[in-house]
Amino acid sequence: MLKTLRNRLVLSHILPLLIIIPLMGVALVYTIETRYLLPSLGKELVGDARLLAEITRQQREIWEDAPLAQALLQQSYSGPSSKYVMLISPDGRLLASSDPADHTLINHPVHAAGLADAQKGELITKFGNSQGLQGDVADVFAPVIAPGQGVIGIVRVSYHYASVLDELLQLRYLIIGILLMGLLTGGILGSWLALNIVRPVDQVSQAINDLAIRGRREKLPVQGPEEIRRLASSVNFLVDRLHDLEQARRQLLANLVHELGRPLGALRMAIQVSIGGAKQNPELLDELLVGMDEEAARLQRLLDDLAHLHDQILGTLELDLQTVALSEWLPRVLRTWQEAALGKRLHWEESIPADLPTIDADPNRLAQVVGNLVSNAIKYTQPGGMVSISSGVSDGAVWIQVSDTGPGIPEDERDKIFTPFYRGKQGRRIKQGMGLGLSIARDLIVAHGGHIELESTPGLGSKFTIWIQGSTEATLSQTAQS
Numbered sequence: 001m002l003k004t005l006r007n008r009l010v011l012s013h014i015l016p017l018l019i020i021i022p023l024m025g026v027a028l029v030y031t032i033e034t035r036y037l038l039p040s041l042g043k044e045l046v047g048d049a050r051l052l053a054e055i056t057r058q059q060r061e062i063w064e065d066a067p068l069a070q071a072l073l074q075q076s077y078s079g080p081s082s083k084y085v086m087l088i089s090p091d092g093r094l095l096a097s098s099d100p101a102d103h104t105l106i107n108h109p110v111h112a113a114g115l116a117d118a119q120k121g122e123l124i125t126k127f128g129n130s131q132g133l134q135g136d137v138a139d140v141f142a143p144v145i146a147p148g149q150g151v152i153g154i155v156r157v158s159y160h161y162a163s164v165l166d167e168l169l170q171l172r173y174l175i176i177g178i179l180l181m182g183l184l185t186g187g188i189l190g191s192w193l194a195l196n197i198v199r200p201v202d203q204v205s206q207a208i209n210d211l212a213i214r215g216r217r218e219k220l221p222v223q224g225p226e227e228i229r230r231l232a233s234s235v236n237f238l239v240d241r242l243h244d245l246e247q248a249r250r251q252l253l254a255n256l257v258h259e260l261g262r263p264l265g266a267l268r269m270a271i272q273v274s275i276g277g278a279k280q281n282p283e284l285l286d287e288l289l290v291g292m293d294e295e296a297a298r299l300q301r302l303l304d305d306l307a308h309l310h311d312q313i314l315g316t317l318e319l320d321l322q323t324v325a326l327s328e329w330l331p332r333v334l335r336t337w338q339e340a341a342l343g344k345r346l347h348w349e350e351s352i353p354a355d356l357p358t359i360d361a362d363p364n365r366l367a368q369v370v371g372n373l374v375s376n377a378i379k380y381t382q383p384g385g386m387v388s389i390s391s392g393v394s395d396g397a398v399w400i401q402v403s404d405t406g407p408g409i410p411e412d413e414r415d416k417i418f419t420p421f422y423r424g425k426q427g428r429r430i431k432q433g434m435g436l437g438l439s440i441a442r443d444l445i446v447a448h449g450g451h452i453e454l455e456s457t458p459g460l461g462s463k464f465t466i467w468i469q470g471s472t473e474a475t476l477s478q479t480a481q482s
Contacts, residue, residue: 063095093108211238330352330400
């Protein structure tokens with residue numbers, strides 16, 4: 001029964017009602033009976049007894065004549081049948097009673113708890129048994145006191161418990177009926193609420209199953225309680241994320257086919273030419289070997305990018321931090337790229353101060369970042385353009401800037417170019433390769449505790465700035481020189 005969430009929710013709504021409502025009913029009945037009904041009954045009996053005592057005090061002769069007392073009682077009292085009145089002499093004999101069953105006891109002693117105290121002049125209220133009256137009764141003994149004579153008689157007003165219990169039972173049935181209606185209403189409302197809670201949970205479960213088994217990507221309506229809305233929003237986010245990953249996977253496969261196909265095709269052609277007779281032409285053979293080496297280098301860079309992407313996905317990117325003297329390290333890194341720029345007939349500028357501070361960095365990873373930025377600058381700058389690299393220190397942080405005079409990057413693409421596999425639109429920058437270079441560069445700089453800034457004007461070029469925090473000693477030295 002408790003295996004489903006719905007049954008547990010229904011039980012969680014009904015169980016407190018099953019426990020609390022009966023307890024409340026018992027407490028309510030007990031409180032009404034003991035705190036309201038019985039005290040109210042006692043006050044009513046005391047009032048009647050005092051009234052009759054006052055009436056009979058004015059006619060003292062009745063306390064000496066039983067028939068006269070009976071006649072007076074019949075004339076002066078006409079209460080409900082459940083209430084009985086006795087007139088008792090000072091010595092405890094029954095003079096008159098409103099109950100016909102007591103007429104045979106006239107002039108007989110009355111034995112009742114509280115009578116002795118009333119004979120002493122005390123007003124007594126008792127809830128107990130009576131020998132004269134049948135069953136349990138509520139008794140009030142009111143002494144009739146005459147000035148100068150003391151107690152001349154006693155008025156006893158009694159109420160059968162049987163009559164009281166009839167009224168209490170009616171009250172109990174009414175309370176039980178109301179509580180049962182509340183329990184039924186609470187159970188129905190709890191079941192309805194439980195079903196409304198379980199239904200969207202079932203929808204979420206079904207959506208996840210459809211997503212996992214059938215690959216369906218239908219979004220869930222965001223409605224219901226706040227927690228259910230958050231759950232539906234999370235599932236919708238998962239659907240969008242899986243859609244993006246699927247698109248990225250397809251883009252990755254397309255890019256891999258393209259990027260691997262081109263160098264492999266060139267290598268296969270060079271091999272076929274070599275087999276076909278390039279041995280007799282040493283100069284041609286050398287050119288083929290150089291070309292094959294360049295294509296293999298391109299494949300190696302592609303594999304390096306994919307390896308970094310694998311590390312990024314698995315979260316296993318590690319840095320081999322070393323103390324790097326930028327003034328000596330950066331020119332060595334840029335030397336090969338300078339030759340590539342000059343080979344493309346580009347103007348090359350370097351502005352690297354000789355007093356750059358040392359930093360804690362992974363020199364190979366940092367060289368990969370600089371290489372990606374410089375490679376892009378050379379790739380997308382037309383012959384006759386300029387590529388410039390500068391560096392410096394600002395507010396304790398080291399910056400390395402790579403600028404070019406290429407086509408620039410449109411504003412709507414500046415945030416996207418750091419996304420894996422993103423390539424710019426046809427005819428624009430970042431349209432070649434797999435779209436991993438800038439993403440890798442950003443991740444590596446972030447791993448060093450830095451960041452990359454981009455400034456670009458379409459048609460005028462782009463400017464990428466790497467920011468890395470310098471070492472503590474270098475920062476203090478730079479501050480002192482300032």
